[in-house]
Amino acid sequence: MNITFPDGSVRVYEDGQSALDIAAGISQRLAKSTLICELDGESADAFRPLQGDHALKLLTWEDDGGRWGYRHTASHMLAQAVKRLFPGTVLAIGPAIENGFYYDFDRADPFSPDDFAAIEAEMERISKEDLPLERFEMPREEAIAYMRENNEPYKVELIQDLPEDSVISFYKQGDFVDLCAGPHVKSTGVVKNVKLMSLAGAYWRGSEKNKMLQRIYGTAFEKKADLDEYLFRMEEAKKRDHRRLGRELDLFDIHDEGPGFPFFYPKGMTVRNKLEDFWRQQHEIRDYQEIKTPIILNRDLWLQSGHWDHYKNNMYFTVIDEMDYAVKPMNCPGAILTYTRKNYSYRDLPERLAELGLVHRHELSGALHGLMRVRCFTQDDAHLFITPDQVLDELCGVIEKCKYFYSTFGFKYRVELSTRPENSMGTEEQWEMATDALRKALERSEISFKINEGDGAFYGPKIDFHLEDAIGRSWQCGTIQLDFQMPERFDLAYVGADNEKHRPVMIHTTALGSIERFIAILTEHYAGAFPAWVAPVQVVVMTITDRVNGDAKAIFEKLRAVGMRAELDMRNEKIGFKIREAQVQKIPYMLVIGDKEVEGGVVAVRSRKEGDIGAMSLDAFMEKLQKEVQEKI
RNA sequence: GCUGAUGUAGCUCAGUCGGUAGAGCACCUCAUUGGUAAUGAGGAGGUAGGCAGUUCGAAUCUGCUCAUCAGCUCCA
Numbered sequence: 001m002n003i004t005f006p007d008g009s010v011r012v013y014e015d016g017q018s019a020l021d022i023a024a025g026i027s028q029r030l031a032k033s034t035l036i037c038e039l040d041g042e043s044a045d046a047f048r049p050l051q052g053d054h055a056l057k058l059l060t061w062e063d064d065g066g067r068w069g070y071r072h073t074a075s076h077m078l079a080q081a082v083k084r085l086f087p088g089t090v091l092a093i094g095p096a097i098e099n100g101f102y103y104d105f106d107r108a109d110p111f112s113p114d115d116f117a118a119i120e121a122e123m124e125r126i127s128k129e130d131l132p133l134e135r136f137e138m139p140r141e142e143a144i145a146y147m148r149e150n151n152e153p154y155k156v157e158l159i160q161d162l163p164e165d166s167v168i169s170f171y172k173q174g175d176f177v178d179l180c181a182g183p184h185v186k187s188t189g190v191v192k193n194v195k196l197m198s199l200a201g202a203y204w205r206g207s208e209k210n211k212m213l214q215r216i217y218g219t220a221f222e223k224k225a226d227l228d229e230y231l232f233r234m235e236e237a238k239k240r241d242h243r244r245l246g247r248e249l250d251l252f253d254i255h256d257e258g259p260g261f262p263f264f265y266p267k268g269m270t271v272r273n274k275l276e277d278f279w280r281q282q283h284e285i286r287d288y289q290e291i292k293t294p295i296i297l298n299r300d301l302w303l304q305s306g307h308w309d310h311y312k313n314n315m316y317f318t319v320i321d322e323m324d325y326a327v328k329p330m331n332c333p334g335a336i337l338t339y340t341r342k343n344y345s346y347r348d349l350p351e352r353l354a355e356l357g358l359v360h361r362h363e364l365s366g367a368l369h370g371l372m373r374v375r376c377f378t379q380d381d382a383h384l385f386i387t388p389d390q391v392l393d394e395l396c397g398v399i400e401k402c403k404y405f406y407s408t409f410g411f412k413y414r415v416e417l418s419t420r421p422e423n424s425m426g427t428e429e430q431w432e433m434a435t436d437a438l439r440k441a442l443e444r445s446e447i448s449f450k451i452n453e454g455d456g457a458f459y460g461p462k463i464d465f466h467l468e469d470a471i472g473r474s475w476q477c478g479t480i481q482l483d484f485q486m487p488e489r490f491d492l493a494y495v496g497a498d499n500e501k502h503r504p505v506m507i508h509t510t511a512l513g514s515i516e517r518f519i520a521i522l523t524e525h526y527a528g529a530f531p532a533w534v535a536p537v538q539v540v541v542m543t544i545t546d547r548v549n550g551d552a553k554a555i556f557e558k559l560r561a562v563g564m565r566a567e568l569d570m571r572n573e574k575i576g577f578k579i580r581e582a583q584v585q586k587i588p589y590m591l592v593i594g595d596k597e598v599e600g601g602v603v604a605v606r607s608r609k610e611g612d613i614g615a616m617s618l619d620a621f622m623e624k625l626q627k628e629v630q631e632k633i
Numbered sequence: 634g635c636u637g638a639u640g641u642a643g644c645u646c647a648g649u650c651g652g653u654a655g656a657g658c659a660c661c662u663c664a665u666u667g668g669u670a671a672u673g674a675g676g677a678g679g680u681a682g683g684c685a686g687u688u689c690g691a692a693u694c695u696g697c698u699c700a701u702c703a704g705c706u707c708c709a
Contacts, residue, residue: 200703202636366634373709606669
């Protein structure tokens with residue numbers, strides 16, 4: 001048989017050789033590191049004998065596919081261990097995932113983290129037993145009967161969902177058999193360095209209508225050192241958690257008295273205000289007008305907007321003078337009412353209305369998560385009212401705006417284009433037009449994106465920008481939605497050059513998303529060490545002896561006079577103590593003032609990042625800080 | 634909302650078999666005036682998330698409830 005390698009070279013092998021045999025023919029080391037392979041572009045077992053001509057790529061731990069195969073085998077070993085230790089446990093599914101694997105089980109008695117040690121030990125035993133993985137296939141009906149016999153109803157259900165004529169594959173390792181498409185590594189002895197991470201509930205097939213199963217998450221690495229490093233990194237990442245930093249740095253918190261309703265303390269408020277200043281400046285540059293619309297508006301408005309029908313389970317309501325009102329979950333109706341205040345000419349468009357709008361949404365209690373997921377938050381919202389032929393340019397404009405914000409902070413992000421959901425308003429044609437416009441705008445802006453079918457808003461398709469938090473969970477921040485529905489519902493119009501009434505198009509967009517969420521991500525991104533332009537305190541003036549209190553106070557006042565966020569530490573403490581405290585608080589600069597400095601007419605500057613950077617005149621320091629603030633570094 | 638876990642001073646945590654709570658940091662007082670990540674000594678501070686129950690007696694056991702954490706579902 002002819003085997004074509006990734007570099008294009010072709011070599012001839014005898015039929016019946018496996019990818020592992022071929023690897024061994026190249027080098028023992030390659031054979032040892034080969035986990036699975038890619039056969040004619042499809043991932044496949046490396047241990048199975050090959051027949052006929054193929055394109056072959058050997059996959060090792062360095063390849064995504066290799067890691068996937070390794071961890072998928074680990075998930076089977078987890079299931080095997082659980083079956084041995086807890087007979088009667090019913091299996092659901094167990095895939096490899098980013099950074100690990102999981103397996104879902106159905107068992108009357110819940111697992112506890114205390115069981116992990118025993119399960120891990122059993123998995124290690126299975127690894128030591130070095131059981132070869134074997135693949136076998138049977139016709140669908142036979143497979144269903146086989147799994148019925150084994151009392152695996154979830155597996156039966158999975159097979160029943162496959163096409164009538166399909167051939168079903170299984171993998172066997174010792175006493176354990178699982179329905180599986182594969183591929184797997186050659187034997188359980190390959191998989192080492194397994195760690196069970198956590199236990200959680202998960203609905204069968206991801207639907208809350210189904211039974212909740214018990215999911216065990218784990219991870220596995222080829223090298224022990226890599227596992228240790230991963231575990232260490234996870235621990236380090238936890239130190240960056242914004243909920244922890246919010247308390248430690250006295251920025252913000254959430255009290256039991258208001259689940260999902262965050263408090264911003266003075267220092268957190270500074271970060272927030274600086275961010276909002278930046279937001280205002282950037283919107284002014286881009287020709288937006290700022291508005292502020294009410295938090296509570298009457299029932300009729302929400303009926304007209306469609307929110308009442310589509311969103312009422314997530315809304316808060318109140319009664320005023322025996323009339324129903326709703327607390328706004330979105331700002332659009334407010335912006336729309338603003339638009340209706342006058343007659344617009346085509347010459348007035350685009351009309352870009354921006355609003356830092358406080359919205360309230362009743363999120364499920366289990367969904368709340370620090371500042372990332374709250375029940376009241378401020379959207380940096382903008383609504384653009386435009387003519388149909390302005391759509392593409394304006395979409396590109398808002399994309400540019402989002403990109404500008406993220407690049408200012410050095411965020412990496414992922415972009416998704418979400419299409420028409422079920423239960424949405426409007427015609428198929430409108431949706432197609434809108435979705436197409438968004439796609440064109442992304443392409444013109446040279447942004448790569450993923451399609452997210454059926455995940456759009458009820459009034460239109462959307463582009464979402466997702467940012468990652470400290471431990472790799474991703475959160476939607478910016479969004480751009482193209483909307484033909486609201487203008488229709490509210491009978492919005494502008495007068496065209498032809499003196500006729502025309503329907504404007506709306507773009508709903510946020511760049512930061514929610515100020516609260518953005519601050520959470522910002523806090524984790526910088527691990528609390530905010531750059532000087534947003535830092536709650538930029539500089540602390542600290543004294544070594546109270547002989548210099550007067551001079552220190554004068555320096556402090558000069559800093560304050562030019563608007564620098566300075567603090568004065570004249571406490572009766574050693575300088576090391578004061579420095580430590582300022583470092584822990586991650587304050588960008590410390591000015592150490594003692595007899596020497598007073599004599600020399602200088603300040604001794606310590607940078608949070610670089611330590612002692614020497615003495616300089618106060619003016620020189622102020623210039624340095626000023627520059628940092630302006631350049632946002 | 635669902636599954637599991639957790640809930641002790643402002644914060645981080647300890648507390649063996651149920652016998653009415655302890656540390657470090659922070660806070661206050663005093664001494665110390667010290668040169669780039671913690672000076673020393675002393676003091677104050679909690680009825681153990683809440684409500685019921687079992688018990689002679691509960692932070693420790695049981696039930697309910699609230700909140701938090703992890704994940705699922707949902708979502709900016």
